[in-house]
Amino acid sequence: MTLNHQEIELIDSFEQIAVDIHPTAKEGSRAVAQEIAALIKAKQAAKETCVLGLATGSTPKYLYAELVRLHKEEGLSFKNVVTFNLDEYYPIEPDALQSYNRFMKEQLFKHIDIPEGNYFVPDGTLPKEKMKAYCEEYERRIESAGGIDLQVLGIGNNGHIGFNEPGASVNSHTRLVTLDNSTRLANGFEFPNMSQVPRLAITMGIGTIFKAKRVLLMAWGSHKAKIVRRAVEGHYSDQVPASLLQQHPNCRFVIDEQAAQELTRYKEPWLTGDCEWTPSLRRKAVTGLAMKLDKPILMLTDKDYNENGLNDLIVQYGSAYELNIEEFNGIRDTITGWPGGKPGAPLPKHPERSEPSPKRVLIFSPHPDDDIISMGGTFIRLHEQGHDVHVAYQTSGNIAVTDEFVLRFIDFAVGFEGMFDIDRSKSSQILDEAKAFLKIKKPSQKDTPEIRAIKGLIRRCEAKATCRYVGIKEENIHFQNLPFYETGLVEKKPMGEEDVQLTMQLLREVKPHQIFCAGDLADPHGTHKVCLDIVFEALNRLKHEAFMKDCWVWLYKGAWQEWDIHEIEMAVPMSPDQVVQKRLGIFIHQSQKDVVPFQGTDLREFWQRAEDRNANTAELYDKLGLQKYAAMEAFVRYHFM
Known part of the structure; x- marks a missing residue:
């Protein structure tokens, strides 16, 4: 977006904090990394220490990856750098999977040349009675280092910065705080269940953050758009802690285009010039x-x-x-009951082509239930209208199965052997060992390969059962088990070459006329985004092959959000009976029912979210004066050529 001087002045009348907008999170992260690198080098030239305030969570991952790259490939040294982290859960051991201490070592510190005594992360192991003195000492350490030159921040969905929740004082310093329930829910995906999410945390205060000479707040994704607008354009208020940064003399937000969507310059650009x-x-x-x-x-x-x-x-x-x-x-003209095109009826303004018919359709499902949750009505209709429908389950989804659910299946398997007097074999030994492990498993402990395999098998069986329910042939069900996912942790590896090759192989095998994939980038642990990037990379490499010239790609949203009404290019209506049919298909995924793993801040079950979202889309069409339906599934076409 190119802005003239008058438009910039009009934008300033809305935006109370300077905002840099980049096309993607990676590009924004690279810009922040370059700014940090320039500061480190300037301090090195002056023979001074560079003091950085660092954040954790998913937001700074690309930033840390780029800093590591700058160190390894361009020789950026961190020997003159001292860092102080914003926060840490309490209580928590430093080597726990969810510990920010561990996060910083894995993401940054162990990959660069920063001296071991130069980085500080709040200690989540001290007795509570010692925390006040410890926090005061943390403040003194920052001051003795010369104060923070540049503070990196993220922003929570309720506007928190660090763990300074709504209501935090602008004068607050490092301290032990109680986490807001919305924050615990948002971070719940990092833990086996909500009961294990800490209720307390240590955090730098807003007053501490305000002492930093420069502040960069990063935000990525559409799920951050509303809170970014409140912080940047809303009233200065402790109820949105990030909005207090409007008073900082050198603060800038660095966001991607998705996080900018609610800003006036994006939402209503005609008001800014x-x-x-x-x-x-x-x-x-x-x-x-x-x-x-x-x-x-x-x-x-x-x-x-x-x-x-x-x-x-x-x-x-x-x-x-x-x-x-x-x-x-x-x-x-976006409304159609024929998502694969209406055969023999060429309609110039129809969302899909009438020919070829029937089509080979390939649905990419990031997890083993996204197909039925996100586009179940369309999935069923495509099969019923005679198309050759394939489903590719991109990941095993094994981390979303609870230990209790695994024990239930182990008990069944062992009981089945006993009931029919089947010889105990190697499989029985594996089940016995798995059950023994789960009994002594610690909350922060990673599952064994056997446990992960059992969890993956549970989800595979549910996915196959869903396909049988729809009527899909077994040979049309593809379990990719993409390697990036198989870490056994919530934190995944980046997209790799093997992931892309497996996807290219499947595309060449199916040669689809129509592809559906998840364009939902708001899932809490990022799997949808990586899966989408893998498909896009595969399509880009294959775009010159003959079969791709007749292939259209449609994007659906997942369980967390829907396309805006003006974006929708194909809306597939559903009758009340079809809504129930989809619901029953979702119910097949029993391991994901009742208690939703990694639900984020939304307490509803997946079937409830899907129905509410589909009903809301239909209601929007009705309000605009279009036909009234019980529900609608929405899609946007992706042009890869």
Whole structure:
């Protein structure tokens, strides 16, 4: 986006904190890494110590990876660097899987040349009665190091920075705090279950953060968009701790385009100056106005447009009537009961081609239930309409099976042998050893390969049962078990060459006319994003092969969010009976029912989320004046050529 001086001034009237927007999280992270590297080098040239304040969590992972690359490939030295971490759970052992101490060593410290005594992470092992003195000493260490030159921050969904929850004082210092329940829920994916998520944490205070000479807050993904807007454009308030940074003399937010979507310059760019009225922006403006005024599109008037900053759009079209008709018809044409195209009925404005028919369809499902949760109605309809449907389960999904569920299946297997007097074999020994391990397993302990295999088998069986329920042939079910996922931990490896090769191999085997894959980047532990990147890389490498010239790619959203109404290019309606049919398909995944592993801040079960989301999409179409359906599944086309 190119902005002129007048537009920048208008943006400044909305944004109270400087904001840098990058296309992706990786590009934004690289920019921050370059800024840190320049500071380190400047300090080295002056023979001074560089003091950094560091954050943990998923947000800074790309940043730390880039700093490691700069060290290994470009010789960036950290010998003059001293670091202080923002926070740590309490109580927690430093080598626990969820410990921020361990996180920093794994992500950064053990890969660079920083001296061992130069990095400090709050100690989560001390007795509570010693914490006050320890926190005071942590503050003194920062001051004796010369104060923090640059503080890196993330932002929580409730606006917390560090573990400074809503209501934290602007004058607060390093201390022991109680975690807000929303924060515990958001971080719950790191732990086996919610009962094991710590209720306390040690955190630098907002006053401590404010002493930093420079502050960079990073935010990636659409799930951070609303809180970014509140922090940047909202009122300065301790109820949104990040908004207090509006008063810091040298603070900047570094975000990706997804996290910027709620900022006025993205959401309503016409309010910040002249804009180019692309078809996408025009639909965004019209649907946004209709929703804001709670009117069907065809009821919008010239006055409505003029009073909401959209006069230029009316000037371009001549009248609201002409504009309304065009946009109404465009949205109407996204609705189809034929997601694979209607054979023998070429419709120029239909979302999908009528030919070839039937189509070979390949659905990529990041976890073994995303197919039925995210597009179950469309999945079923594609099969019923005669298409050759394949499903590729990209990962085993084994970390999302609880130990209790594994014990239930082990008891069944052992009981089955006993009931039918089957000889105890190697499999029985494995089951016995697995059961013994689970009985003594510590909360932070990694599963054995055998346990992970059992958990993966449970999910594989559920996925196969779902395909049988839909009617998919067994030879059309593909379990990829992509290697990036198989760490046994919530934290996954980056996309690797083997992941891409396995995906290319499958694409060449199926030669699909139509691909569906998860475009949902808001899942708590990032698996969807990696799976999508793998598919995109495979498509990019194969795009010149003959079969790809007749292949269309559609993106669906997962359990956590839906496409905005103006983005939707294909909406597949569902009747009340079809909603129930989809629900029963989701119920097959019993290991994911009742207690949702890694649910984030949403307490609903997956089937509830899916139904609510699909019903809400249908309701939006209804409010805009379109046909009323019980539910709708929405898709956006991805152009890879």
